[in-house]
Amino acid sequence: MNLSEICIIKRDGKQERFSASKITGAIGKAFEATGLDKHDESIEEITRRVIAHFTGNTVGVEEIQDLVETELMKVQPEVAKKYIIYRQWRNTERERKTHIKHVMDGIVAIDRNDINLSNANMSSHTPAGQMMTFASEITKDYTYKYLLPKPYAEAHQLGDIHIHDLDYYPTKTTTCIQYDLDDLFERGFHTKNGSIRTPQSIQSYATLATIIFQTNQNEQHGGQAIPAFDFFMAKGVLKSFQKIVASMLSFCIEMKGQAVDERTLLEVVRLHVATILLGESEKSALVSVLNGQGFDVTTDELTHILYKAYAQTRKDTHQAMEGFIHNLNTMHSRGGNQVVFSSINYGTDTSAEGRMVIQELLRATVEGLGTRGEVPVFPIQIFKVKDGVSYSDADYERAMKDFDAALAGEMTFEAPNFDLFLQACQTTAKALFPNFMFLDTPFNRHEKWRADDPKRYRYELATMGCRTRVFENLNGEKTSLGRGNLSFTTMNLPRLAIEARIKAESMADNHTSDAVEREAKAIFLDAVREMSGFIAEQLYTRYRYQRTALARQFPFMMGNNVWKGGGQLNPNDEVGDVLDQGTLGIGFIGGHNAMVALYGKGHGHSRKAWNTLYEAVEVMNEVADAYKQKYRLNYSVLATPAEGLSGRFTRMDKRKYGIIEGVNDRDYYVNSFHVDVKEPISIIEKIKSEAPFHALTRGGHITYVELDGEAQKNVRSIAKIVKVMHDENIGYGSINHPVDTCHHCGYKGVIYDKCPICRSENILRMRRITGYLTGDLNSWNSAKRAEEHDRVKHA
Structure with missing residues (x-):
């Protein structure tokens, strides 16, 4: 056969003259990839065998490559494997060139496909969302071609x-990152357009926390978390309380006809009011100091002022937490209407100020967003369960004997924040958050943690909400x-x-x-x-x-x-x-x-x-x-x-x-x-089956159970599940249950096909995906929608 008369039919249908050197070169690269060299004679022999199969004047590229694979398998199976892998990768590369055009077309047409729905937190159909998706796909292609070493790109x-x-x-x-907010607040920080001073009220603390979230989100591609939200916000509560006390004292003194230097008065209050709950001896000491400074205030007057200031501080704290939640669900940090992937950890600050923060945060979470109280998607909230601080078995047993009374605050407990634990369970039953982090699981403990350390949060594990x-x-x-x-x-x-x-x-x-x-x-x-x-x-x-x-x-x-x-x-x-x-x-x-x-x-x-x-x-x-x-x-x-x-x-x-x-x-x-989401398994079995894997996955993990029915009507069951997680050494866990809201009339509950009140089919179905919530299943990709559909409710 005259090789000069043979034409190669390329993949696009074009023809070119046959060149044996191209076959030899491809086989040689496969030998090199296997670590073999100086096999020129073998390579030439394989090339001759391939050519011997030619029967006409034309032959296709794919046919030649099939012949190369066949002949290599006969004499060098390991080389054949490298050749097959390389061929498959080259085919994938060629497909990508066609594929990228289809992807771009799908973005332009805002198709409902898995590329446009790859991130349930992004509206990919908006102009900015489209630009983000365009950029994402093109940048991936650039990464494959120019940045990733070939073995990793292939894999x-x-x-x-x-x-x-x-x-x-x-x-x-x-x-991702976990913020040391205390450090940031005490030093102040700067953004592109200016510097931020140390905040002086709980409203400022909460607002600046959202600004930090939003600003840093643009410098990372994952989530952001605050490890000790209660500790970090507590100073803001105290500062607000001190300002309110000073203002009320000033008014009281001026009503008696005395002139008041408000700055001096505030300095006195800050020096002698170290908590929002002053004891009798502390009140007496403050009255003595004030009188010594020339301010005429009686003990009864101070007691009344402290009472009113406490009530006002709680209102301010509630508004600050409400604003914090609303901001994190509305402030866009990136194109595509993306809000920050934000998480907050809390539950172990036993100070009156830290406790007030969490009490009002949980209340604001239950109240929800807007006029109809939609469940907030962000921040992901994680309650830290710590023995002797936010949990104890004795407190649990006491609460279970009269759970309604315990939930209503009619009991006292040995763990100072056990009441917050119960409130957290109640909030989870309504709003799917908080999740629960177990600090006494052996691999979550820190040898330096001490109950009397005011900055013990440094030694408490915190997590990103996604896990x-x-x-x-x-x-x-x-x-x-x-x-x-x-x-x-x-x-x-x-x-x-x-x-x-x-x-x-x-x-x-x-x-x-x-x-x-x-x-x-x-x-x-x-x-x-x-x-x-x-x-x-x-x-x-x-x-x-x-x-x-x-x-x-x-x-x-x-x-x-x-x-x-x-x-x-x-x-x-x-x-x-x-x-x-x-x-x-x-x-x-x-x-x-x-x-x-x-x-x-x-x-x-x-x-x-x-x-x-x-x-x-x-x-x-x-x-x-x-x-x-x-x-x-x-x-x-x-x-x-x-x-x-x-x-x-x-x-x-x-x-x-x-x-x-x-x-x-x-x-x-x-x-x-x-465990398979379709597995008919009990809650306890699922937790016991998955718990041992938590110790092995210290880069992150989560175990969840799926409930049926309205969990808010049975908070006791939530507490029981959390205890099982605690006892089985779960590291991080959550509880899923249906949270549905009718867009038409605002009814909340488990809604099947139609709203039981107004019969509307326009239903917001809140569900959890990879650790965070989304309020519309239509924003999920096809795989996660299929998984959610298959999830079995655990008995």
Whole structure:
């Protein structure tokens, strides 16, 4: 055959003259990728064998590549594997060029697709939302082509891993942060257009907290959290109280005909009024001081003034908390009408001021937004359950004997904030928040925590509402303050299990079910170890890139020392080692689906499956620990909060393996280690099954239970569930239940098809997604809608 007469038919239909060197070059690259060189004779021989199959004067590109695969498999299977992977990746790249056009068309037409609905907190159909989505898709493409090393780009595009927030990769941002508000408020801080002084009232404290949230959100791509909201706001309550007391004293004294220097009077009050609840001896001392300063005030007058000032301070605090909630649900921090992914942790400040903050915050949360009291989506609220502070078994038993009286405040408790715990349960029953963080779970304890430490919050774990956990620290203080997650990447756990099962079935000498399962388990655990190491290296690569960011790229976060250590940098300094206190997350999804792939059963009711999943997460931790030592960075295992990812892996695995019953036959993979959402399992069984995984996923986790009916009518059941979580060493938990509101008449309750009052079908259905709430299921992507539909109510 005359090779010069052969034409190659390209994928676009065009023809070009055949060149054997192109085949030789492609095979040579596959050899190099396998680590083999100096095999010129083998490469030439394979090329000749491929050409020998040609039967006509034309041959297609895909046909040639098939022939190359066939001939390589005969002599060099490992090289063939590299060639196949490279070919698949190149095909994916070509598809992306066509795909990106379809994506852009879908954004322009505001189609209801999973790209436009990838973020339930964003209105992608608005002009700014469209611009955000355009930018996101184009930036991802740029990242694939120019920033990601090829192995990681391939692994992501082929669905082996998912590198989160790829659209923000070029910006070098970190994911999230927990604020030390006390430090920010005491020092003051600056924004682009000016400086902010230390606030002097609870209204200012609450308003500035929202401004900090909003400003810093533009410098990170994930959530923001306040670790000790009650402690940080308490000073604002006291300052308001002192100002009101001074103002009322001034009025009282002037009514007696005395001239008053209000500044001096306020200084006296600030010096001698250290709490909003003064005892009798403190009142007497203040009267003596005032009289000594020439201010004529009696004890009875002061008592009345303090009473009125306390009532006014509570009103001001309520308005401040109401404004805080309203602002965080209306202030847009980015295009697409996105509000801040905000979280607040609280529950352990036992001061009268801190307690007042939380009492009024919870009341404002129950009251809700607007004239019809819609449930607030933000902030995500987390109540910190701490033995002896906000909880005790003795208090729980006492409350259960007469729960209505306990809820009404008609009992006294040994734990000073146990009444707030009950109020938190009542609020959860109405508004789905707060969630619950358990500080005495062994892995959440801090050895430095002391009850008499006024800043003990530094040693209390706090969390992002979505579940991201930042606590342990190789490179500084073990705390949540001033730290955050750098980045995280998720492995496709079901794919590893599917591949393991396929290999085991082809390798097992004895094809009994037990033999195949044993072999599949061994292959699976080895694959988990290998993939965890692969992800750890990818995270390190991203970290090295993030280090090169300049401090001036994050003027608020670094310039104000929000990220601890950033305040020491000059604007043109690289952030470098300042990032070392952040965390790197090795994530996973689809534990249930992976176990079905291996055993035909999920881990909810199969001990064998549960043990294997637990061993897999232990392997991830072994790798994380090894990489902690290798790079001296805070690696951890994360139970991935999958929203956009929930359906991506599933779609890709259906294309690759076909539909496998019980594994990928739905639109989503079940989150992390969670028991299947369709599993008929009791509340206690679910909590007991998932609790041990919390100790292994210190990058973040959450366990939730799904209730049916109106929880607000049975607050006792909420308290019981929280106690079970406490006793079973859950780290972080939440309780889901239907919260529906009729847009037409405002009726609230469990609404099925139509409002029972006005028969309207225009219903707001509040549900939880990956840790936070959304008020419209239509804003969820198809995978998460399918998951919500399948959620079984736990008995």
